Amino acid sequence: MGRGLPELSELATSDPEWRTRLRATFAKELYGPIPAPPDRVEHKIEATTDGHHKITLSIHCGDRRFDVSAALWMSPKTTAPVPVIVALDFLGPFGILPPGGFPADPAARVYSAPEWQAEGRLVPGLAGQSRPRWPLGLIAEHGFAVMVSCYGSWVPDDAETWRDHGVSPLLNHPNTGAISLWAWALMRMVDVAVDTPVIDRNKVILAGHSRLGKAALWATAHDNRVAGLWANNSGCAGTALSRHLVGETLAQLTQRFPHWLRHGAVTNPDAMTVDQHQLLALCAPARVYLSEAEEDTWADPEGSWAALALAAKAYGLTPPSVIPTAWNSGAFGFHLRPGGHDVLMQDWRATLKFFAKNL
Ligand code: GCU
Numbered sequence: 001m002g003r004g005l006p007e008l009s010e011l012a013t014s015d016p017e018w019r020t021r022l023r024a025t026f027a028k029e030l031y032g033p034i035p036a037p038p039d040r041v042e043h044k045i046e047a048t049t050d051g052h053h054k055i056t057l058s059i060h061c062g063d064r065r066f067d068v069s070a071a072l073w074m075s076p077k078t079t080a081p082v083p084v085i086v087a088l089d090f091l092g093p094f095g096i097l098p099p100g101g102f103p104a105d106p107a108a109r110v111y112s113a114p115e116w117q118a119e120g121r122l123v124p125g126l127a128g129q130s131r132p133r134w135p136l137g138l139i140a141e142h143g144f145a146v147m148v149s150c151y152g153s154w155v156p157d158d159a160e161t162w163r164d165h166g167v168s169p170l171l172n173h174p175n176t177g178a179i180s181l182w183a184w185a186l187m188r189m190v191d192v193a194v195d196t197p198v199i200d201r202n203k204v205i206l207a208g209h210s211r212l213g214k215a216a217l218w219a220t221a222h223d224n225r226v227a228g229l230w231a232n233n234s235g236c237a238g239t240a241l242s243r244h245l246v247g248e249t250l251a252q253l254t255q256r257f258p259h260w261l262r263h264g265a266v267t268n269p270d271a272m273t274v275d276q277h278q279l280l281a282l283c284a285p286a287r288v289y290l291s292e293a294e295e296d297t298w299a300d301p302e303g304s305w306a307a308l309a310l311a312a313k314a315y316g317l318t319p320p321s322v323i324p325t326a327w328n329s330g331a332f333g334f335h336l337r338p339g340g341h342d343v344l345m346q347d348w349r350a351t352l353k354f355f356a357k358n359l
Contacts, residue, residue: 005243006275008314013281022282023221025274030237030250032176032262034183034222041191045072050101051136052093055147059170059188066170068153069093070189071102073136074145074198083203083359084145085230086189088182088212092150094122095130102127107165109156111211120158122150133209133343142352145199147189151212154185162259177261179237182215187223194225203227203359205287207351209343210299211260214238221282228287228359230351233341235299237261239290241276242269244303276303277310284315289333289354291347295340308334326350330358 012018027033040060045053055070071093074082089095090111093102104122112118118126139146151157154166155178162168167181186206194201205228208216213234220229231239236248237260250267253260266272280288290308292301302323309319312332319327326335333354337346 008278008281010314013314022278029266029272030261031180031218034180035171035173041188043192061170064170070147070149072147075140081200082145084147084193084199085205085207086147086193087207088151089130089148091126091130093148095126096134099127105153108150108152109158110152111157135345135348142356151182155181159259175262178259179215183219186219190225220286221279226286228355229283230289232291232343233293233296233299239276239307240300240303241307243275244306247298247300277307280307280311281314287358289351292336293339301336
């Protein structure tokens with residue numbers, strides 16, 4: 001561990017001023033601020049014949065408007081309001097549904113593996129590629145609905161063009177980073193969730209894998225409508241302590257992805273006045289679940305455990321002193337599974353069990 005881990009006292013967590021100050025410091029040192037809500041969010045939900053509902057959001061700021069889509073799945077038996085998992089995905093509903101199931105957004109720019117030869121676009125061959133990460137049957141069996149949108153539609157994940165389309169031209173917000181804008185996007189999806197009668201507005205969970213786990217964490221730290229956070233393998237600038245010097249460093253992250261954090265973010269952990277355990281503490285009283293993978297050293301599972309344990313201690317809990325394979329205090333939950341950087345059925349099973357029990 002690097003020197004000088006910022007303190008987190010039990011007293012501080014319940015102090016609203018401390019919370020406001022801490023958010024502002026994270027914005028200043030790392031992410032840039034999350035912009036204010038828009039003037040208006042309109043949405044339309046249409047049932048389809050293949051089991052999902054298509055959501056169209058129209059977001060208005062002054063005379064500017066941005067339209068974007070999402071999908072909602074829930075058990076056909078749903079009558080009473082159900083909890084919902086709200087998430088951005090690397091390919092979105094287009095990547096979850098089979099070819100032809102959901103329109104490809106031509107403006108989206110997403111991460112794409114070199115072997116896909118997609119150059120960041122939602123090319124037809126990517127339809128269905130995200131499906132293994134979304135066990136829709138299992139989610140419905142546990143009584144949850146799930147709402148997903150494509151992160152690259154809201155903010156192109158491309159250092160050159162990320163300000164050209166979507167949230168950035170809509171908001172015209174200077175000096176913030178893409179993670180803050182993805183967090184803003186998640187909050188707009190929460191706007192829809194809390195305004196949809198079949199969803200239980202007191203049981204909205206934000207979820208995200210890796211870079212999208214970073215965004216879900218940052219959004220949860222701001223939005224008190226969110227009742228739960230699931231961050232999977234979210235690593236550096238996510239749930240891993242910056243001062244735990246394993247895996248990706250902030251300097252490496254900003255070099256490869258200069259658009260993610262604010263321009264001029266602090267990348268020397270010793271020069272920072274905050275660290276990620278404080279961000280986790282800010283998420284509570286939302287229930288917080290972290291899932292990590294043993295071989296994913298780039299995302300530093302130990303650093304995430306250390307952060308979670310410190311946050312839990314600030315809430316009077318006594319987490320184990322060494323990283324466990326599973327831990328659940330009710331307010332906080334964690335698991336470490338074998339394998340590498342991915343979202344697996346095993347992650348879903350444990351996470352759904354945690355939220356079904358503790359929300
Ligand atoms: C890269 C990046 C990580 C990020 C990951 C992902 O590995 O260095 O910070 O979490 O991509 O989003 O898959």
